[in-house]
Amino acid sequence: MNCLSVNVRGLGVNVRDLGFDSKAGWIRRIKSEMGISFIGIQETMSCNIDSGLVSNFWGGLGFDFEKVDSIRNSGGLLSIWDPKVLMKDLVLKDTNFLLVSGLLTDGTTRLNVINVYAPQNNGDKRDLWAKISEVLNGGHGWWIVFGDFNAVREPSERKNSCFDPVCAREFNDFLDDTGLREYNMKVMRFTYLVNRRGECKMSRIDRIFVCDAIFNKWPNACVRALKREYSDHAPLCLSLIDKNFAPKPFRWFNSWLDRPGCEEVILSGLLGWSNSGPADLNLIRKLGSLRGKLKAWINDLRIKENEDVKRLILEKEDMERLMEHKELDEAELWVWVECKKSLQEIDSFRHRDMRQKSWVKWASLGDENTSFFPQKVGDPLTSTEAR
Template sequence: MEAVDSVGLSGGLICMWDEDFFQMEESNKNRNFLHIKGRMVGCNEYVNFLNIYMPQGITAKKDLWDALSVIVNSLDGLWIIGGDFNSVRFREERRNCSFKSSCANNFNSFIYDAGLFEYDLRGARFTWRSENGKKLSKPDRFLVNSEFFNNWPEARVQALPRLWSDHCPIILISKSVNFGARPFRVFNSWLGKEGFSEVVEEACSNFSCPGYPPDVFLVRKLGYIRCKLREWRDKMIRKDCEVCSRAMEEIAAIESILDSRELSEEEEWILAENKNIVAEIEYAKVMDLKQRSRVKWAKEGDENSKFFHSLINCRKLAIRSMA
């Protein structure tokens, strides 16, 4: 690790790494930045990490950006620059905060002169907020050079949950996690539910996506149908829960009458109808569980796994020989 001590309650920088993956060769420390240069395992090029905490003044920021631009342009290899820049690039990156166009122009000029790129931030729009939550800003970000961007074009910057700080942590992830379209399971019990067929037919007829090739058109159409089915499913589940709750309440109320008197013909009919409603809902849940178990068996049942042996052990027969 390498660190730059804080001054009072502000500043302070630290870089930590695993020596099994990164070997530092030199470092450069300053009041407002910490530069680490070394090599990563499996990478033939030098990797430069620049940890930044920008000062508040516009002039001080401009001077530091000019100095950093010289450093970045003078050293070869991959560059990763991250930290608290105390600046934003565009007006939309602030809310209820003063926007200084001169500071933003200087910041964008530094990015352009150093040949840097920025990945889109995911998980949040702003990385800093005031204590009362009224002021929001995006001073934290990652910048990379073209060599890094060309090697990892699908990298992303993810904002993590904000806990104890007024800044939310951000992480640069170079590993691609795009596994294609997200799977969506349709249960057999849905086929007999009210509105299922209508939702599918309406989604198929209303979908429109002109100008795309057939494979992309099919993927988008299936995604649209999935979205509509998800909305229908959520409403159906809420409705079934409400119906089941009312039926259970009526069953409990009618059964309490049996302690004092016999039921009338109408009360017997209400009791039977409510029991049928609860039984139908429970049967649909059992069908779903059965379908889930078959999917799990198809996935794991034929493997020499803990799941397989647990099922086999449950079916063992004890055969005793008679002397």
């Protein structure tokens, strides 16, 4: 199950409002692109949330939701999820957190998701940590705890703003006491960015935590900070199966290495690349760029190859018709020989590609692909009589 946590700094209650449309469309797009099953929104700043409004953020019907109303224009929480993934049977609400608990589709695994919006005051945060700890210690099943915690864990998680060691120590103590774990966050170092009097203040106050059971079951899960488009907080996406960011499959034929220009395309794509950004995304972009260059190269080569085949066949046939009336001179004979050699070379490349495709298909489909091998490989099974 993929989860999205985002502080929107106000949903808006008027669906005609431009900000509402922008934020709703933004979250819908993220949900679609990332395959999100659970959305947690902080700072709704609204007491008028109904299913009609929520549908704009989810994108149609087929959802369930729970909310905590804001106090005047402060706070407010909204959790939306796919009931086909999580079947809710318990909800616990507090001013600063919203727990949704239920069974996953297997009917036996309990998942508890806590959506958090922490207060600014250290004393209020201390009380919140105690409440959440009590909930965690008194429950059972898997736990995901995410949201805006208004706290950092170490000085490096703030830039151009003051680090509060007391707040950080109490936050870390809360995490240690509850046993919550955290995946490395990819793409960004900071989640919150605000410009105050011409100075950009940055911090990592938005987090996603999981229990030991989830962390051990999905040790390679992914938490990504997405682009801040309609909020000064970066949305966080927890992907328990990090498949959305893998390079797309690419069909490669071994014969390409012997074709003219292939090596040059590969070298130019690798050596001409300018590294930037996180290493994992940089590698994916680099391979994606090389994939694009190779596709363009092979497409151009095949177009030229088809044109060459037509031309070579015509020239070869012209020479053979001429043979019927006279002996070819040295130049004409050379043209005929070179045409035959070039056609055989192209045919050889195509045969190698066909053979490789057949081997791949044989590996995946087995006996459904037997027809090629008796002719080309001499499969001993085809010569064995049934007994």
